[in-house]
Amino acid sequence: MKSPLEQSMLSPLSPSTGGLTRSRSQVFSDPELFTPSKTNILHDSTYNKGTAFSRDERDKLGLSGLLPYKVETLEDQLRRALRQFRAFTTPIEKYIYLSSLQERNETLFYRLLVENLVETMPIVYTPTVGEACTKLHEVWRSSRGMYISLEDKGRIRRLLDNWSHVPDIIVVTDGSRILGLGDLGCGGMGIPIGKLSLYVAGAGFHPVKTLPVQLDVGTNNQKLRNDDLYLGLNRDRVRGEEFYSFADEFLMAVKDKWPKCLVQFEDFSNDVCFELLEKYRNKLLCFNDDIQGTGAVIVSGFLNAAKVTGIRPKDHKIVFFGAGSASVGVADQIAMVMKLDSDKDGKQVTVDEMRRRMYLVDSKGLVTKSRGGRLEVHKVAYARDDVEEELTSLLEVVKKYKPTALIGLSGQGQTFTEEILSLMAENNEKPIVFALSNPTNNSECSAEQAVKFTKGKCVFASGSPFPDVTYEDKVIKPGQGNNMYIFPGLGLGAVVSESKNVSDLMVLTASQVLADCVTEQDLKKGDIYPSLASIRSISVKIAAAVARQSVKEGLCRLTSIPDDWEQYVKNYVFEPAYAELGDASQLQ
Ligand SMILES: NC(=O)C1=CN([C@@H]2O[C@H](COP(=O)(O)OP(=O)(O)OC[C@H]3O[C@@H](n4cnc5c(N)ncnc54)[C@H](O)[C@@H]3O)[C@@H](O)[C@H]2O)C=CC1
Ligand SMILES: CC(=O)C(=O)O
Numbered sequence: 001m002k003s004p005l006e007q008s009m010l011s012p013l014s015p016s017t018g019g020l021t022r023s024r025s026q027v028f029s030d031p032e033l034f035t036p037s038k039t040n041i042l043h044d045s046t047y048n049k050g051t052a053f054s055r056d057e058r059d060k061l062g063l064s065g066l067l068p069y070k071v072e073t074l075e076d077q078l079r080r081a082l083r084q085f086r087a088f089t090t091p092i093e094k095y096i097y098l099s100s101l102q103e104r105n106e107t108l109f110y111r112l113l114v115e116n117l118v119e120t121m122p123i124v125y126t127p128t129v130g131e132a133c134t135k136l137h138e139v140w141r142s143s144r145g146m147y148i149s150l151e152d153k154g155r156i157r158r159l160l161d162n163w164s165h166v167p168d169i170i171v172v173t174d175g176s177r178i179l180g181l182g183d184l185g186c187g188g189m190g191i192p193i194g195k196l197s198l199y200v201a202g203a204g205f206h207p208v209k210t211l212p213v214q215l216d217v218g219t220n221n222q223k224l225r226n227d228d229l230y231l232g233l234n235r236d237r238v239r240g241e242e243f244y245s246f247a248d249e250f251l252m253a254v255k256d257k258w259p260k261c262l263v264q265f266e267d268f269s270n271d272v273c274f275e276l277l278e279k280y281r282n283k284l285l286c287f288n289d290d291i292q293g294t295g296a297v298i299v300s301g302f303l304n305a306a307k308v309t310g311i312r313p314k315d316h317k318i319v320f321f322g323a324g325s326a327s328v329g330v331a332d333q334i335a336m337v338m339k340l341d342s343d344k345d346g347k348q349v350t351v352d353e354m355r356r357r358m359y360l361v362d363s364k365g366l367v368t369k370s371r372g373g374r375l376e377v378h379k380v381a382y383a384r385d386d387v388e389e390e391l392t393s394l395l396e397v398v399k400k401y402k403p404t405a406l407i408g409l410s411g412q413g414q415t416f417t418e419e420i421l422s423l424m425a426e427n428n429e430k431p432i433v434f435a436l437s438n439p440t441n442n443s444e445c446s447a448e449q450a451v452k453f454t455k456g457k458c459v460f461a462s463g464s465p466f467p468d469v470t471y472e473d474k475v476i477k478p479g480q481g482n483n484m485y486i487f488p489g490l491g492l493g494a495v496v497s498e499s500k501n502v503s504d505l506m507v508l509t510a511s512q513v514l515a516d517c518v519t520e521q522d523l524k525k526g527d528i529y530p531s532l533a534s535i536r537s538i539s540v541k542i543a544a545a546v547a548r549q550s551v552k553e554g555l556c557r558l559t560s561i562p563d564d565w566e567q568y569v570k571n572y573v574f575e576p577a578y579a580e581l582g583d584a585s586q587l588q
């Protein structure tokens, strides 16, 4: 099928037939009037260059007279866009501005992001994306991606035909656990959109190769359901067999239509996310970002933090606040690297033995086998059977077990209190404090509180960004322990190698490469994550290593294996710059 651009370049514009005097239905049924016109390119975010169309292009495409005189460069446009972006005062206004820019001109949007990652990420991604999800029905402007509801059951494969590109990456959510904000129904779509913006800006996927999907199975968020502007299916959220069969239809339809496409599960609540991953991890190319991506990024930060503390990974004792998908994902991967560390001494310990060095605390307190009530499957491997008394608060657990590291993935803001943080500092020369819940208000403590209450001793990271903290004349840069450092590169590696699956070792490889991107000098300053500004080069390194791992495990489906994976990955990478229009149709 010809793209609108191709059609417009090939067929001359029909002479005006006086559309104003015609009825709407006549206009739509008249093929001459309804053929995509040459001016459509100004409304096609993939190809639009706006004021940067050259005079020649303007003539060729019938745009002469439709744009102001001056022909601008992308750099000129960038200066204007940045000025406009900065003129908005609230984060949500900035979010709306950037979304509109994305709808208008993707090249300019991504160039703005890539060149200003540190400034724009908190808008496109956490924390502001959380506010946008909460208010999606209020701030709604235009549609992006696919919304597939329960009512589409039985025809999902046909629905996919409505998407006009072949995606390399789908990020899908059902909106049931959006950041630490809970069930946001179809508003959760903001997360796949934000994650995919990072796939483009942070790893170099081409925008047309990305597809955000919201599986709408209802919502239990009564406030949303009572709002007359709510855009999703207004019914109780469906779970159980009906949910799994709906998800299965979607996933099998994706596999059938786009067999090489990677599916990233995002922000599915923990009653379904583990099972979805187990069911599909060997059936199609997929991974769960909250379990595996978070595990990898925190392992990376933990390995570097361990170096800063001078305590080997295997010797740490960790308390997790929260025992959900993210905590269990992180704990599993840390147990693995602790085992690998222990293996270096020739001691054959098991991953399960290393799990004994971890204490998970959930809303009922320390997770134990004996505490009564139902123990969810994902907690079983961590449930303690060696406690004499039930401990119901984080403070009690920290007091009793004196952990070297405290990791917050609870979604509960302000729960690492002064007393808990002071205790961490009393018990450790350099306590590790990771307050990883998103968005900012849900962070277990702020960077400033962590530094102040541990008297500047802690090695800190948070899920959402915090400003620098000055303590005793020293400026401390809080690290951002967020899966955004992992999923773009992991996804890129899985896609370029056309991997059959995403294996555990591919994920572990990603985390090791990320850890190695931090230099000795960074570590001396206490930095355990690299700068976000270098995410593109980091993603290439991660992707190359992940692809090599895929080959090693016999998962790569390429018929000819590249000698130089870094170069191969770089060849795939999209740079936000205006393409010669002759090339544009190749993307269709
Ligand atoms: N920094 C990062 O890259 C990531 C951060 N997260 C954040 O982690 C948080 C949790 O995510 P998931 O594990 O997926 O959610 P989840 O819903 O699976 O788990 C939350 C856990 O917190 C526990 N919890 C709830 N209230 C509590 C309380 N008052 N006291 C103690 N424990 C309590 C729950 O019992 C549950 O075990 C969210 O805020 C999310 O944004 C998640 C993934 C990645
Ligand atoms: C970062 C992320 O994936 C989350 O907070 O859910």
Ligand SMILES: [Mg+2]
Pocket: 179, 266, 267, 289, 290
């Ligand atoms: Mg998530």
